[in-house]
Amino acid sequence: MKRMGMIFRAKANKALDRAEDPRETLDYSYQKQLELLQKVRRGVADVATSRKRLELQLQQLQQQSSKLEEQGRKALSLGREDLAREALTRRSGIQNQVQDLEVQYQQLQGEEEKLTLASQRLQAKVDAFRTKKETIKAQYSAAQAQTQIAESFSGISEEMGDVGLAIQRAEDKTAQLQARAGAIDELLASGALDDPSGMRKDDITAELDRMSAGSDVELELARMKAELTGGSSATPAIEQGQQGAPHDQPHLDK
Numbered sequence: 001m002k003r004m005g006m007i008f009r010a011k012a013n014k015a016l017d018r019a020e021d022p023r024e025t026l027d028y029s030y031q032k033q034l035e036l037l038q039k040v041r042r043g044v045a046d047v048a049t050s051r052k053r054l055e056l057q058l059q060q061l062q063q064q065s066s067k068l069e070e071q072g073r074k075a076l077s078l079g080r081e082d083l084a085r086e087a088l089t090r091r092s093g094i095q096n097q098v099q100d101l102e103v104q105y106q107q108l109q110g111e112e113e114k115l116t117l118a119s120q121r122l123q124a125k126v127d128a129f130r131t132k133k134e135t136i137k138a139q140y141s142a143a144q145a146q147t148q149i150a151e152s153f154s155g156i157s158e159e160m161g162d163v164g165l166a167i168q169r170a171e172d173k174t175a176q177l178q179a180r181a182g183a184i185d186e187l188l189a190s191g192a193l194d195d196p197s198g199m200r201k202d203d204i205t206a207e208l209d210r211m212s213a214g215s216d217v218e219l220e221l222a223r224m225k226a227e228l229t230g231g232s233s234a235t236p237a238i239e240q241g242q243q244g245a246p247h248d249q250p251h252l253d254k
Contacts, residue, residue: 022140026133033126040122044115051108058101065094 072087187193189203 023137026137030126030130030133033122033129037119037122037126040115040119044112044119047108047112047115051105051112054101054105054108058098058105061094061098061101065091065098068094 068087068091072084072091075081075083075087184193189206
C-alpha cells in the first residue's frame with residue numbers, strides 16, 4: 001500500500017506539473033498580494049478613524065473641563081464655595097478621562113504609523129513583484145515560443161510530425177507516378193504498347209524525322225550564306241550537291 005501511495009503521488013505530481021502554467025501561478029500570487037495590501041490599507045483606515053474619534057472626544061472633554069473651571073471661578077466669585085468645589089471635582093474627573101484618552105490616542109497614533117509604514121513597504125514589494133512577474137512571464141513566453149519553433153523544425157512536435165509524414169507520402173506518390181509515366185513512355189516508344197490515338201511515333205520514325213529536320217536546317221543555312229555572298233559559293237555548292245546525285249546514281253548501278 002505504501003508503494004502504491006508513492007506511485008499515485010508521483011503520477012499526480014507529474015500531472016499537476018504538466019497542467020501548471022507558471023504565468024497563471026504568478027498572476028494568482030500577485031492577486032493575493034494585492035488583497036493583503038488592501039487589508040493592510042483598511043487596517044490603517046480603521047486605526048486612523050479610531051484616532052480621529054478619540055481626538056474629537058478629547059476636544060469635547062477639554063471644553064467641558066474649561067467650562068467647569070469657569071463655573072468654579074464664577075461660583076467662587078459669588079461666594080458659593082460649595083458650587084466651586086463641585087465644579088472643580090467634576091473637572092478633576094474629566095481631567096482623569098482626558099489623561100486616559102491621551103494615552104489611548106498616543107497608542108493609536110503609534111499603531112497607525114506602524115501600519116502606514118508596513119503598507120508602504122508592502123506596496124513597494126508588490127510593485128517589485130509585479131515587475132519581476134511580468135519579466136518572468138515574458139521570458140517564459142519567449143522560451144515557450146523558441147521551444148515550439150525548435151520542435152517544429154526538428155519534427156519532434158506531434159503537429160509538425162504529422163505534416164512531415166504528409167509531405168513524405170506526397171513525395172513518394174509523386175515519384176511513383178513519375179516512374180510509371182516514364183515506363184509507359186518507354187513501352188510506347190519501343191512498340192510494346194500501342195498508342196490508340198495514333199499520335200505517337202515509334203523510335204525509328206522519330207529518328208528519321210529528326211535527321212530530315214537537320215538536313216533542312218543545313219540547306220536553309222547554306223541558302224542564307226549564298227544570299228549574303230552574292231550566290232557565288234554556297235548556292236552552287238548546294239545546287240551541285242543536288243545535281244550530283246544523278247551522276248552518283250550510275251556509279252551505284254555499276
